[in-house]
Amino acid sequence: MRAVVLGGGIAGLLAAQALTDHVDEVVVVERDRLPEGPQQRSGVPQSAHLHALLSRGLREIEQLLPGFAADLVAAGARVFDFSADTAIYNPSGWGARFPSPLRIYGASRLLMESVLRDRVRTHPKVEVSSGRAVEGLVGDTTTVTGVRLHATHTPIDADLVVDATGRGSRADRWLAELGCPPVPEAVVDAHVGYASRQYDIPERHTADWHACYVQLAAPHRPRGAVLAPIEGNRWIVSLLGVKAHRPTRAEGDFLNFVRSLPTPAIAHALTNATPLTPIVTTHATGNRRRYVEHARSQPTNLIRLGDAVCNLNPVYAQGMSTAAAGATLLAHCCRTRRNGTDFAARFHRQLARITDWAWQSTTAGDLSWPTTEGGPATPVQRLITRYTNHVFTSATKSPQVQRAVLDVLHLLRPPRSLLAPSTVTRTLWPPLRAPRTGAHRG
Ligand SMILES: Cc1cc2nc3c(=O)[nH]c(=O)nc-3n(C[C@H](O)[C@H](O)[C@H](O)COP(=O)(O)OP(=O)(O)OC[C@H]3O[C@@H](n4cnc5c(N)ncnc54)[C@H](O)[C@@H]3O)c2cc1C
Known part of the structure; x- marks a missing residue:
């Protein structure tokens, strides 16, 4: 069985790794000529901007590639305690700081991708075919049988295809050419x-x-x-x-x-x-979600992952982590696959639950700007924003509340966890005195 992964960015590389235990070969097709080491390339212009890998993302990557964090450190990443060593100026002031197990690995996006690429492409089942642009799919509305490449007549045959071509994915157009109806989508752009x-x-x-x-x-x-x-x-x-x-x-x-x-x-x-x-x-920072799980007549062997299915305003730093969570879900769905079921539909239904966490928090935050496209915020979203602002105020004084905020920020807990009684109590009846751990020297 051959899987073809379209795009060799973070989502594509992780998807390839996730598939190695479940198929005979994985071909990753990447438009850019991939460099040796952490070099800028045109397919991922966002690499020049700060990329924070959240704790959830690191945990998911470690599941697929044990030792990734150690490799990153060996390559030069700087490790620090996110809650003790990061000064966060939230809407109400400096968030409380205190020691915690939340680690951040300070590294450029180029270094993270390069370390990942070095690990994945040495797997004996993985072939990375770089400098080749995908131009379309072969198949019909139920099954994709291959991938068409630019300037080549012979398609690559595939039993499973993963679209990980990022923010600019053209999969909707390729599927329309096969006769598939459009996928519903939402845009919220601050x-x-x-x-x-x-x-x-x-x-x-x-x-x-x-x-x-x-x-x-x-x-x-x-x-x-x-x-x-x-x-x-x-x-x-x-x-x-x-x-x-x-x-x-x-x-x-x-x-x-x-x-x-x-x-x-x-x-x-x-x-x-x-x-x-x-x-x-x-300026390419808008949230855009393709609701593949609600689409009618999609091929049963076409998976969409990472920014190709949902891109998120990067100020919340959730893109790589949701891509990584999607890749571990792909491994899980392969392990628990049952004959006769719609593999892609099952995957996308489960992926939607992961995407929901990130989508809810980014869009609720973004819709609080009156100028945001895709608004206005609903009354419930406005209420959530007001409550969250109270939580931020409390987080400047209470390490417990700040920890609850950071757990949501790092996608370790869902946004609704901020409604836990302990957080609600501290938010509505905050402590009278700021703890010494919140002290800050700029
Ligand atoms: C300004 C900015 C800052 C960000 N900061 C963060 C952050 O702090 N933390 C975080 O987690 N995320 C951040 N992100 C998001 C993050 O970059 C992505 O979510 C993450 O890299 C997952 O992307 P991906 O692999 O799906 O797509 P990409 O990384 O965009 O990779 C897509 C790949 O597909 C290839 N490709 C495209 N078309 C074709 C084709 N037709 N044929 C073959 N190959 C093709 C491209 O060359 C590229 O290699 C940021 C994004 C932006 C824009």
């Missing part, structure tokens, strides 16, 4: 812009944090930023701005934007830091 660049970490950096995150907060804080350490003693800094506040590529604007943030913590840190890269911007 029009967030990114501008990113890397800096050398100065020797004189004395702040008591390793990473700093100034969150966007509707409706009064349309500017935010993240600074985090990555391999090579570097910081990556991504500026975040909503609509008219989207940061630009202009040299002088970068530091002016940083100085306009509601806290000077990042501006102080950058005072003596040397920029190492040009400024790179993107």
